[in-house]
């Protein structure tokens with residue numbers, strides 16, 4: 001054996017057991033008692049700590065261009081930060097460029113990431129134009145290991161939007177070929193109407209970003225997407241849900257037995273729209289916007305009761321300088337927040353330690369469910385013999401205050417700056433190798449690989465995660 005992790009409390013979505021784990025050749029090779037395993041080269045003592053499945057982040061935009069800025073991280077530094085924070089797989093986006101086809105975007109993204117990533121990654125395909133040629137590529141994209149898709153129901157002026165007329169054939173083709181369609185759900189007409197009115201009245205401060213994207217605008221678009229997918233008999237994934245009305249819609253759809261899934265993000269679970277009223281409010285602009293406390297409580301409730309399947313970071317590492325592009329008007333600020341390195345730590349500290357979710361539920365929403373929904377399971381998200389040895393060791397006693405000092409991608413701010421963490425990942429193991437220890441990256445650039453995904457029939461037929 002290469003490695004034995006012993007004396008830890010090993011966490012699965014349904015149970016926690018004090019067992020030892022043997023790791024060989026990058027895979028989990030044994031679950032039981034260290035004395036019964038063959039001799040190992042290295043022992044890690046996890047006494048007093050939790051051993052959870054390595055995090056799978058379903059939604060990152062590493063080094064992605066948006067609204068005239070390009071995110072500060074790169075596939076090496078970004079995945080280093082993810083690893084430090086207990087994530088061992090990221091699912092990023094291959095973003096179709098205007099005038100090009102979705103497969104061109106996939107090829108370009110693979111070139112950017114391969115050889116740089118320090119942990120494994122997978123991709124979603126993000127289509128922004130539904131030409132016949134683009135639609136014709138979908139079966140091949142799914143067969144090549146990218147079975148999940150994202151569409152914007154907003155950003156008309158930015159020419160990224162897919163309207164309902166195009167959404168229907170896209171979801172249909174994806175569903176017919178074993179893929180999973182999903183949307184960024186906001187109602188473009190409401191937003192454009194309110195933004196024009198705000199700007200006409202000279203209301204350009206950051207809080208107007210939230211006031212022009214009210215909760216019902218998101219709920220309406222989600223409701224529409226849910227009805228469209230119901231009409232088509234298709235599975236559906238809602239990216240970054242932020243409102244309580246949406247939690248209710250998803251809860252009802254799943255109660256009907258429909259294969260509907262949604263994620264929320266670390267920032268929607270912790271930060272309120274009041275951040276937008278601060279002097280540095282423009283930094284907190286993201287879409288959907290931050291919401292009020294009642295939405296935060298509904299999201300935690302949805303996470304706890306099984307309505308919300310996953311927690312993403314929606315990493316978009318725009319710097320203070322990028323954000324200042326919109327200092328005169330909220331609609332010019334690049335949308336998005338950095339912080340994928342804090343996803344697992346915040347879920348543990350704010351969720352488990354504050355009694356909102358169990359450690360088992362945390363394992364499900366940060367890892368196992370994500371791997372299941374997006375077709376990476378049981379290679380990823382599982383502590384099983386034969387699965388990749390992707391593990392995170394969390395010390396519930398480690399106290400930490402969030403700072404940006406050690407961030408590998410050298411970002412100059414964090415939306416979570418100053419947040420106190422009770423408990424934190426102290427070691428991350430990716431494919432049997434220790435890649436991060438006590439907040440420092442100790443792995444190798446290029447050690448990660450692209451992972452092909454295939455979504456199970458079960459996930460596409462019923463709410464199975």
Ligand SMILES: [Zn+2]
Nearest residue numbers: 059060061314
């Ligand atoms: Zn996003």
